[in-house]
Amino acid sequence: MRSKAKTVIIGGGIIGLSIAYNLAKMGEEDIVVLEKSYLGSGSTFRCGSGIRQQFGDDANIQMMKRSVEIWKNMENELGYNVEFEQGGYLFLLYDEEELKTFERNVKLQNKYGVPSRIITPEEAKEIVPLLNTDGVIAAAFNHTDGKANPFKAVFAYANAAKKLGVDIYEYTEAKDIKVEDGKIKKVITDKGEIETGRVINAANAWAPLINKMAGVPVDIPIHPYKHQGIKTEPFKIGEINPMIVSFKHDGVYMTQEANQGGIIGGYALKYGPTYDITPTYEFLRGVSYRFSQIIPALKYLNVIRIWAGYYAETPDDNAAIGRINEVDEFYIAAGFSGHGFMLAPAVSEAIAELIVDGKTSKPLWFYDPYRFERGELREQAVQMG
Numbered sequence: 197m198r199s200k201a202k203t204v205i206i207g208g209g210i211i212g213l214s215i216a217y218n219l220a221k222m223g224e225e226d227i228v229v230l231e232k233s234y235l236g237s238g239s240t241f242r243c244g245s246g247i248r249q250q251f252g253d254d255a256n257i258q259m260m261k262r263s264v265e266i267w268k269n270m271e272n273e274l275g276y277n278v279e280f281e282q283g284g285y286l287f288l289l290y291d292e293e294e295l296k297t298f299e300r301n302v303k304l305q306n307k308y309g310v311p312s313r314i315i316t317p318e319e320a321k322e323i324v325p326l327l328n329t330d331g332v333i334a335a336a337f338n339h340t341d342g343k344a345n346p347f348k349a350v351f352a353y354a355n356a357a358k359k360l361g362v363d364i365y366e367y368t369e370a371k372d373i374k375v376e377d378g379k380i381k382k383v384i385t386d387k388g389e390i391e392t393g394r395v396i397n398a399a400n401a402w403a404p405l406i407n408k409m410a411g412v413p414v415d416i417p418i419h420p421y422k423h424q425g426i427k428t429e430p431f432k433i434g435e436i437n438p439m440i441v442s443f444k445h446d447g448v449y450m451t452q453e454a455n456q457g458g459i460i461g462g463y464a465l466k467y468g469p470t471y472d473i474t475p476t477y478e479f480l481r482g483v484s485y486r487f488s489q490i491i492p493a494l495k496y497l498n499v500i501r502i503w504a505g506y507y508a509e510t511p512d513d514n515a516a517i518g519r520i521n522e523v524d525e526f527y528i529a530a531g532f533s534g535h536g537f538m539l540a541p542a543v544s545e546a547i548a549e550l551i552v553d554g555k556t557s558k559p560l561w562f563y564d565p566y567r568f569e570r571g572e573l574r575e576q577a578v579q580m581g
């Protein structure tokens with residue numbers, strides 16, 4: 197392992213790896229990524245693969261619009277097919293209040309050029325013929341939303357970063373960070389020490405531990421909650437292209453894998469804060485029931501896999517991203533709740549711009565890590581993930 201680096205990134209999930217890639221792409225050298233287990237082993241390999249621009253606030257819509265541009269071109273840029281597919285996101289709406297909120301959100305999304313729209317239940321059924329539209333009064337649909345393969349996205353960013361000279365150390369845990377007079381001196385790992393002047397905390401559910409190591413004085417509340425997912429045996433490919441979401445059914449979401457045809461998804465049942473990620477029977481029963489309420493044909497499918505992972509949650513479910521003023525050259529990009537996979541391309545580009553150019557035109561102010569101390573939460577009318 198090298199003993200010196202200009203930048204040490206802690207966390208080998210999609211966020212840490214994409215930051216490493218973007219920094220190297222902008223000409224930064226001497227970058228190291230530390231991952232205490234294997235790449236993607238945190239939340240990223242456990243995610244539901246969804247990528248949407250249908251948010252209810254300006255910042256997340258703009259960030260996701262940029263992310264989708266990058267997702268679309270990722271195969272070209274990183275030289276690896278990440279199975280990005282634009283099958284859309286279809287939100288099923290069951291009452292007038294929900295409809296009003298989504299109408300408002302669609303207007304905001306359209307303002308930024310996201311082509312979402314409100315459609316009738318009949319139109320929703322044209323998109324997914326197997327859909328049960330009982331009680332559905334409308335739906336919100338955006339055909340440019342979609343999904344990608346988290347396993348392939350991690351390897352795409354990792355390989356592209358390595359080609360640009362980034363050193364990635366798996367099974368290497370950051371144990372401490374030495375800071376003197378507000379300046380970072382070194383990162384101590386279980387495999388040795390790395391002298392460095394810059395640390396990026398991309399440790400997601402473990403981010404508070406990294407903040408503590410560096411003596412970050414600001415309170416950035418990020419807590420790990422157990423969320424789960426399932427995958428079914430293959431179904432006729434192409435039956436469920438969009439990610440279907442229903443808040444009436446406790447935030448159930450489901451989509452079909454582009455290549456293998458399994459249906460994957462979950463719902464908003466959560467446990468915690470906890471670092472326990474043992475899957476539960478309560479979830480298995482609950483999600484199976486909700487899947488078959490939305491698509492009755494699914495009740496005949498076998499579940500072949502169930503897993504759990506963390507939503508690293510903040511009080512407003514938006515991440516903490518930015519520079520920490522009290523520790524020179526310490527940055528954080530963590531606490532992504534249920535949408536860090538989709539946001540990674542734009543967030544990592546923004547962090548790299550912030551570091552290399554000293555500024556970014558992307559709305560990182562929204563994710564200001566100091567907002568919690570100021571009591572400025574960014575809550576949304578529709579909160580998914």
Ligand SMILES: Cc1cc2nc3c(=O)[nH]c(=O)nc-3n(C[C@H](O)[C@H](O)[C@H](O)COP(=O)(O)OP(=O)(O)OC[C@H]3O[C@@H](n4cnc5c(N)ncnc54)[C@H](O)[C@@H]3O)c2cc1C
Pocket residue numbers: 206207208209210211212230231232233234235236237238239240241242243244245246247368369370371398399400401402423424425462504505506507529530531532533534535536537538539
């Ligand atoms: C069931 C489920 C479904 C989800 N669905 C979606 C979805 O559809 N769309 C979406 O966008 N998001 C989804 N998410 C959320 C998404 O998975 C996360 O937001 C995203 O993966 C965060 O990426 P990350 O790189 O910040 O974190 P992680 O992937 O958790 O990476 C952080 C890494 O840091 C490492 N680390 C921690 N401490 C140390 C240390 N001291 N030294 C070295 N390494 C360390 C960890 O081992 C870990 O690998 C879902 C999550 C779950 C659990």
